[in-house]
Amino acid sequence: MFEETSFLVPTNYYIILSAILFALGVGGVLLRRNAILIFMSVELMLNAANLAFVAFARSMFNLDGQVFVFFVMTVAAAEVAVGLALIVAIFRSKKSIDIDELHSMEG
Amino acid sequence: MLGTILFFILALIAILAAIGMLTSTNAVHATLFLVINFTCIALFYLGLNAPFLAMVQITVYAGAIMVLFLFVIMLLGAERVQLNSTLRWQVPLGIVLVVALMVVSAVVLLSPEVSISLPSVAPVAADTQSEGSNYGFGSAQAIGEVLFNRYLLPFEMTGVLLLVAMVGAIVLARDEAGKTIHNLNPQADSESSAAD
Numbered sequence: 001m002f003e004e005t006s007f008l009v010p011t012n013y014y015i016i017l018s019a020i021l022f023a024l025g026v027g028g029v030l031l032r033r034n035a036i037l038i039f040m041s042v043e044l045m046l047n048a049a050n051l052a053f054v055a056f057a058r059s060m061f062n063l064d065g066q067v068f069v070f071f072v073m074t075v076a077a078a079e080v081a082v083g084l085a086l087i088v089a090i091f092r093s094k095k096s097i098d099i100d101e102l103h104s105m106e107g
Numbered sequence: 108m109l110g111t112i113l114f115f116i117l118a119l120i121a122i123l124a125a126i127g128m129l130t131s132t133n134a135v136h137a138t139l140f141l142v143i144n145f146t147c148i149a150l151f152y153l154g155l156n157a158p159f160l161a162m163v164q165i166t167v168y169a170g171a172i173m174v175l176f177l178f179v180i181m182l183l184g185a186e187r188v189q190l191n192s193t194l195r196w197q198v199p200l201g202i203v204l205v206v207a208l209m210v211v212s213a214v215v216l217l218s219p220e221v222s223i224s225l226p227s228v229a230p231v232a233a234d235t236q237s238e239g240s241n242y243g244f245g246s247a248q249a250i251g252e253v254l255f256n257r258y259l260l261p262f263e264m265t266g267v268l269l270l271v272a273m274v275g276a277i278v279l280a281r282d283e284a285g286k287t288i289h290n291l292n293p294q295a296d297s298e299s300s301a302a303d
Contacts (some may be wrong), residue, residue: 009114009154012217017118017151019212021144023205024125024146034188036134036180040141042123046176050164058155058245062251066157066245068217070254073167074265079171080273084179086281091183092282 014055022048035087035097039080046076121147128284134188136275138173145169156245 014044021044028041057065091097121144141149144272178185242248253257254262 009110011140013111013114013118014155015150015216016213020122020209020297021125023209024122024129024211026208027201027205028129029205031129031198034134034185034187036176036185037128037137037188040128040137042129042272043168044141044144044258047168051148051151054152054157054160056154057157061244063245063249064257065249066160066257067253069157069160070163070250071261071265073163074269077172078268079176080280081272081276084175085276088179088183088280091185092199097183098183104297 011055012092013061015052018048018055020051021051033098033100035090035099038099039083041085043076046072114151114154117147117150132188134186135177137188138176138180142169142173145173158245159247159250160245
């Protein structure tokens with residue numbers, strides 16, 4: 001019994017770590033000017049949220065949180081596919097993916 | 108105790124990998140830092156009684172999505188990334204805002220109101236069963252049972268979503284209509300220019 005419980009980490013630790021990773025993802029979106037790196041920061045934020053979901057799922061002893069993480073992963077995969085296609089299309093017309101240079105809406 | 112030590116080591120690696128991604132000047136290096144981060148998160152899932160999600164995390168995130176990122180970076184030849192922005196005041200302001208967000212979220216999450224509503228340490232061991240299920244908590248069988256009973260409609264919707272995303276990606280990423288065919292067939296190209 002002691003060996004089983006000694007491996008359990010309090011849920012609070014996971015939540016704090018999730019908050020730190022989320023804040024770092026926000027920092028990436030705020031500080032980086034490259035569209036691909038901004039996308040990666042969004043992925044980091046999604047993963048931080050997923051970590052909180054799984055931690056709460058264990059804490060509440062409920063599988064709904066884990067199923068929701070599954071859906072978040074699916075949506076993230078779809079988002080990455082469309083987003084990277086958009087980046088490729090923008091790079092074709094502008095020859096750059098620096099978002100500071102993308103201030104006009106003309107193609 | 109051992110679990111907590113492992114947690115802190117993994118958390119340190121995850122945070123350092125995230126910072127490495129943010130400060131890297133090479134997009135390929137940033138992607139590889141993010142793979143380290145995602146692998147750490149997969150290991151956290153293993154410690155949180157979610158072995159199925161840990162495997163999905165490695166195959167889908169660290170595998171498929173990151174390979175897609177690497178593909179696009181190398182396809183565009185956009186490895187070099189400059190750090191400095193055109194707006195000088197943006198970097199210090201961004202750092203201040205991020206630190207403020209970190210502090211505020213930590214204070215809110217550690218406040219007694221939130222901590223009381225949370226069961227402090229989960230009573231979940233690896234072999235305990237979730238309610239109404241014959242399988243271990245977080246195993247592939249238990250997830251499948253929930254996914255295909257209570258969440259059947261959302262599951263079908265994700266199939267539609269993935270189809271839409273696939274079609275959208277093809278439409279967005281292809282060349283303008285007809286251009287590729289002309290390039291593959293120079294005779295037709297010269298004929299059309301002669302007709303012009």
